[in-house]
Amino acid sequence: MTDYPFLMELWAARGAILNGLGLTVAVSLLAIVLGSILGLFVGIGLTYGGGMVRFALRCYTELIRGTPVFVLILACFYILPVTGIQTTAFQAGLIGLLLFCGSHVGEIVRGALQAIPRGQSEAGKAIGLSFSQNFVYVLMPQALRQILPTWVNAATEIVKASTLLSVIGVTELLLATQQVISRTFIGMPFYLFAGAIYFAINFAIEQLGRYAERKVSLP
Amino acid sequence: MTHPEASVATTAAAPALLRIQDLHKAFQTVEVLKGVDVTLARGDVVTIIGSSGSGKTTLLRCVNLLEEFQRGRIEIDGQAIGYREQGGRRVPCTGAEVARHRALTGMAFQQFNLFPHLTALRNVTLGLIKVRKLARDEAVAIAEKWLDRVGMLERRNHYPGQLSGGQQQRVAIARAVAMTPRLMLFDEVTSALDPELVNEVLSVVQGLAQDGMTMLLVTHEMRFAYEVSDRIIFMNQGRIEEEGPPADLFNQPKSLRLKEFLKTIKI
Ligand SMILES: Nc1ncnc2c1ncn2[C@@H]1O[C@H](COP(=O)(O)OP(=O)(O)O)[C@@H](O)[C@H]1O
């Protein structure tokens, strides 16, 4: 038994590590889902909005995409309370991540919508579809197929960026692992273990993405 | 000046199916339609010919409200479309009204523009279900009838990517006519096709013409235009230069421009 101190410590710390994993999955999932919804509206606004709307959204996406996620998360953690918005560290980190996700997905959605040939929406209009019907039944299904691969990338970026929440004290998987390390003084195996879990999560996301791509691919 | 419904009543006595009056259309500062008048009675088949850039496509797109126009009036069955008079001013109709006006006409495009993510059948049923609000099985029955009509019933479950250009265009025509438009617009529906696929599409169009469908066509297939049309319109630089029965226009062109144009094409 004493020959395998790492496995013993891992077993002993399983609760803490599972909690960390749970937080990582929760914050990533929430950031991806909420950020994608935000990004969908941002992309629609960038494509169809008036001059002011587009300018405002352009400022948002350029600002966020030009800022390191690390800075973004710190900003949410330190600046939001100053503006009177009280958040927990988890909430502040989530806001940072979803703003990050929203700006990237917004750009992806805009690019996909603008890549659809103009004849498609004109054919929709010609059979009498309203703007929203045209969007839902003609444009978005085509845009989604193009969005999927890049969207999967964005999702894996969010999972990786969730490790940055450790610096504002959210005990997600990385911080949970570091806490175990500082107690057990077993460094490398635990880091490798955490790394393997992140890899597994992103591998699963990518496989899921590939599967979805195959499902919706057109002959 | 008058409410759209009121104008229906006033012109109902002599109902032209399509009446275009003094149509002006400019892209920014470039005027591409410089006062065009066209009238089609029910059942008329009228073909627009003219060299590239003369404004044929733009005219059709205005009728289907895919383009705004700055002056003039387009009426379908006496109802002004796209714009209305309000307090003496000309105002664009709302999106919902425009969608309703568009449903009065059907359009077939040079590039087919089938929806690539839907099968041939679903391309046709989409409008029937979402715009005409038909039940699915009712829509399918109508769509199958039209797909059969254009010889595409067997391939109803194929996606556009699995069909030849001629087959795609036939499905696109079925998609448009299934909506029972009062007027069909065909814009060079065979120009993007390989030569051996042209006839299968033209015979579909000809069949619709024989059934009494009112249509306004643009084509470079002069023999076809000659055979199918009640009248030919020759457009030149945004204006109608000459108009009349095919025999007159093709055999005794009056204007110099038309003579020159006919020389450049083979019939
Ligand atoms: N979207 C557009 N923006 C600017 N100019 C256009 C546009 N569409 C067409 N035009 C111009 O309008 C003129 C008429 O074009 P079009 O109606 O397509 O002619 P045709 O169908 O007879 O070849 C051409 O000079 C063309 O360059």
Ligand SMILES: [Mg+2]
């Ligand atoms: Mg044209």
